[in-house]
Amino acid sequence: xxxxxxxxxxxxxxxxxxxxxxxxxxxxxxxxxxxxxxxxxxxxxxxxxxxxxxxxxxxxxxxxxxxxxxxxxxxxxxxxxxxxxxxxxxxxxxxxxxxxxxxxxxxxxxxxxxxxxxxxxxxxxxxxxxxxxxxxxxxxxxxxxxxxxxxxxxxxxxxxxxxxxxxxxxxxxxxxxxxxxxxxxxxxxxxxxxxxxxxxxxxxxxxxxxxxxxxxxxxxxxxxxxxxxxxxxxxxxxxxxxxxxxxxxxxxxxxxxxxxxxxxxxxxxxxxxxxxxxxxxxxxxxxxxxxxxxxxxxxxxxxxxxxxxxxxxxxxxxxxxxxxxxxxxxxxxxxxxxxxx
Amino acid sequence: xxxxxxxxxxxxxxxxxxxxxxxxxxxxxxxxxxxxxxxxxxxxxxxxxxxxxxxxxxxxxxxxxxxxxxxxxxxxxxxxxxxxxxxxxxxxxxxxxxxxxxxxxxxxxxxxxxxxxxxxxxxxxxxxxxxxxxxxxxxxxxxxxxxxxxxxxxxxxxxxxxxxxxxxxxxxxxxxxxxxxxxxxxxxxxxxxxxxxxxxxxxxxxxxxxxxxxxxxxxxxxxxxxxxxxxxxxxxxxxxxxxxxxxxxxxxxxxxxxxxxxxxxxxxxxxxxxxxxxxxxxxxxxxxxxxxxxxxxxxxxxxxxxxxxxxxxxxxxxxxxxxxxxxxxxxxxxxxxxxxxxxxxxxxxxxxxxxxxxxxxxxxxxxxxxxxxxxxxxxxxxxxxxxxxxxxxxxxxxxxxxxxxxxxxxxxxx
Numbered sequence: 001x002x003x004x005x006x007x008x009x010x011x012x013x014x015x016x017x018x019x020x021x022x023x024x025x026x027x028x029x030x031x032x033x034x035x036x037x038x039x040x041x042x043x044x045x046x047x048x049x050x051x052x053x054x055x056x057x058x059x060x061x062x063x064x065x066x067x068x069x070x071x072x073x074x075x076x077x078x079x080x081x082x083x084x085x086x087x088x089x090x091x092x093x094x095x096x097x098x099x100x101x102x103x104x105x106x107x108x109x110x111x112x113x114x115x116x117x118x119x120x121x122x123x124x125x126x127x128x129x130x131x132x133x134x135x136x137x138x139x140x141x142x143x144x145x146x147x148x149x150x151x152x153x154x155x156x157x158x159x160x161x162x163x164x165x166x167x168x169x170x171x172x173x174x175x176x177x178x179x180x181x182x183x184x185x186x187x188x189x190x191x192x193x194x195x196x197x198x199x200x201x202x203x204x205x206x207x208x209x210x211x212x213x214x215x216x217x218x219x220x221x222x223x224x225x226x227x228x229x230x231x232x233x234x235x236x237x238x239x240x241x242x243x244x245x246x247x248x249x250x251x252x253x254x255x256x257x258x259x260x261x262x263x264x265x266x267x268x269x270x271x272x273x274x275x276x277x278x279x280x281x282x283x284x285x286x287x288x289x290x291x292x293x294x295x296x297x298x299x300x301x302x303x304x305x306x307x308x309x310x311x312x313x314x315x316x317x318x319x320x321x322x323x324x325x326x327x328x329x330x331x332x333x334x335x336x337x338x339x340x341x
Numbered sequence: 342x343x344x345x346x347x348x349x350x351x352x353x354x355x356x357x358x359x360x361x362x363x364x365x366x367x368x369x370x371x372x373x374x375x376x377x378x379x380x381x382x383x384x385x386x387x388x389x390x391x392x393x394x395x396x397x398x399x400x401x402x403x404x405x406x407x408x409x410x411x412x413x414x415x416x417x418x419x420x421x422x423x424x425x426x427x428x429x430x431x432x433x434x435x436x437x438x439x440x441x442x443x444x445x446x447x448x449x450x451x452x453x454x455x456x457x458x459x460x461x462x463x464x465x466x467x468x469x470x471x472x473x474x475x476x477x478x479x480x481x482x483x484x485x486x487x488x489x490x491x492x493x494x495x496x497x498x499x500x501x502x503x504x505x506x507x508x509x510x511x512x513x514x515x516x517x518x519x520x521x522x523x524x525x526x527x528x529x530x531x532x533x534x535x536x537x538x539x540x541x542x543x544x545x546x547x548x549x550x551x552x553x554x555x556x557x558x559x560x561x562x563x564x565x566x567x568x569x570x571x572x573x574x575x576x577x578x579x580x581x582x583x584x585x586x587x588x589x590x591x592x593x594x595x596x597x598x599x600x601x602x603x604x605x606x607x608x609x610x611x612x613x614x615x616x617x618x619x620x621x622x623x624x625x626x627x628x629x630x631x632x633x634x635x636x637x638x639x640x641x642x643x644x645x646x647x648x649x650x651x652x653x654x655x656x657x658x659x660x661x662x663x664x665x666x667x668x669x670x671x672x673x674x675x676x677x678x679x680x681x682x683x684x685x686x687x688x689x690x691x692x693x694x695x696x697x698x699x700x701x702x703x704x705x706x707x708x709x710x711x712x713x714x715x716x717x718x719x720x721x722x723x724x725x726x727x728x729x730x731x732x733x734x735x736x737x738x739x740x741x742x743x744x745x746x747x748x749x750x751x752x753x754x755x
Contacts, residue, residue: 008564008597009568012564013565116383116391117388161571167596236562237589238561238589240385242385243561278565278568279565313555314554317560
């Protein structure tokens with residue numbers, strides 16, 4: 001395991017984690033406000049990607065990145081105003097069910113409008129190349145900006161790994177968003193009202209603030225964040241109807257592990273999961289190896305060898321859920337959560 | 342309900358007509374043969390299924406102009422969502438609609454489920470038999486330990502492809518260390534297994550630098566896998582991946598600047614050529630039964646591109662209908678039992694020369710081709726996915742060389 005592998009795996013893990021965080025932050029915000037898990041959150045992520053694709057086809061990627069999140073945010077706000085608010089008085093279960101139903105409606109609508117196939121949604125021309133190249137030489141490691149330097153072709157021992165510019169851009173957007181949301185919540189009057197409405201809605205209302213409108217704004221803002229993640233995720237990976245399903249479950253794992261309603265928890269959990277997964281894929285160790293390390297003899301005759309010999313890389317995809325179960329057992333409120341259950 | 346009832350009734354009429362007419366000479370001419378196509382038309386693999394449904398329908402049109410039996414083919418699409426379980430539902434729906442011919446290809450798991458279900462159905466419902474043409478699932482088990490009289494495979498199976506691939510790689514001294522990355526299900530596991538077996542026999546000096554099995558259609562970011570391949574120092578990657586799993590893998594490899602050479606099964610399948618368009622790494626070679634320079638397919642692929650702005654890469658659609666038409670002409674009937682009996686051991690002219698449906702195990706005997714991803718030339722001008730590149734032949738192994746033994750003990754209807 002050399003230095004360039006460590007570096008590139010960390011970067012890959014960070015980029016996946018930050019993308020997850022963009023999604024999880026909106027979900028956790030909405031949850032902390034309304035006490036409702038929005039099952040349609042990942043669907044708004046998908047709609048963000050599709051809307052951005054259509055705008056990109058018409059006027060270019062940058063407009064897509066700029067316009068898709070507010071557009072989808074408006075959709076989210078409208079959904080809150082005309083559907084969610086109506087069932088609010090019946091309690092949390094109907095609210096949960098209505099978002100669950102919405103996720104199915106969105107999926108069918110997306111397939112009706114854009115078809116069932118994957119779309120060719122790509123990063124803009126200017127962000128398609130590599131941002132930098134990691135050159136691993138026997139003597140040590142070097143970094144070079146842009147495309148691989150000539151040394152990669154000339155020196156036989158040089159192992160060059162490029163890091164795509166769009167991946168870095170996505171990370172930058174996530175970090176910028178994190179700072180912006182944090183500043184908004186802690187340093188502005190709006191943030192003050194939102195935070196107060198979280199814990200003491202009646203008091204805030206009696207001070208003359210329109211609390212339902214604050215809720216609508218937060219719901220719209222949360223879905224806009226999901227859509228922003230969708231624009232980056234759609235262009236980085238694939239834009240297809242199953243993209244919501246692919247991230248939906250992981251995002252729930254993230255906010256449960258991080259602690260429901262905790263922005264800091266969502267950040268730590270998503271980045272942590274991204275890095276764990278990135279390194280788990282790269283590891284061929286198994287439980288059998290660990291047992292051997294402890295001095296036990298493990299071979300084909302050992303009871304349950306098929307289970308002990310499963311490589312970490314093979315279970316990388318289920319690790320988030322394994323963590324989810326462990327957290328629920330040992331620390332039900334999550335890493336940074338404040339409320340039980 | 343009413344609609345379903347009508348459909349069933351209609352199906353029964355068709356089946357009855359087929360039965361009644363089977364005794365008459367040339368009674369099959371002019372009849373319509375319905376074929377149920379079941380493959381993913383939604384979900385991550387939809388792009389592949391949609392293309393292949395169009396390919397079957399396009400080929401049906403082609404054969405409806407002229408074919409040995411004088412029948413009309415009609416291909417009806419069913420969405421099996423690439424799942425074995427869902428395939429059983431679509432199979433039942435197709436049978437209920439009176440369709441007696443089934444084609445499927447994407448996923449050996451689904452193919453095995455259909456093959457088993459068809460065999461059971463035929464045992465329990467004499468007079469309503471169904472014939473299954475598997476056009477792309479290449480798990481060798483389907484024509485070995487799990488073989489069935491009612492299952493016919495049109496693609497070359499993994500034993501044949503790996504025999505051809507390792508014979509070719511044997512002569513490439515630059516290959517020293519190979520990385521295997523495959524989808525974690527029957528097909529991917531067999532690719533890894535037969536590659537290791539073949540290369541050990543032919544080039545024991547080649548090192549297996551690493552081996553990965555990843556979940557089918559779930560991985561959206563292959564960057565960690567590519568980092569691992571890079572760290573292993575492999576000079577060549579072998580993979581049986583298909584659809585988005587292949588496209589995203591190639592995309593990640595290109596993004597990370599992986600220089601290794603690639604040996605693939607499915608480089609030409611929808612989406613992958615576009616990802617290969619600005620390929621910076623080593624040579625990309627494919628083992629399959631088709632390449633873009635074949636004289637016999639020029640008109641077909643050009644016409645398909647003109648009509649759908651898409652690529653016709655599933656040569657099995659041609660061979661499948663050629664076999665069906667040949668068997669119907671020989672049986673003088675469209676009755677599935679008679680057609681299956683005629684097809685077992687049948688020789689016809691395919692797009693890739695004379696092909697034979699081996700009687701022993703129903704594995705089509707045909708040449709296997711190694712081709713390389715290169716810039717289009719005046720000799721091979723076709724542009725795959727409008728990239729300006731295509732797959733050009735580097736070696737063809739004739740049928741008798743590509744053929745591999747079978748352990749199939751087939752139970753034939755009396």
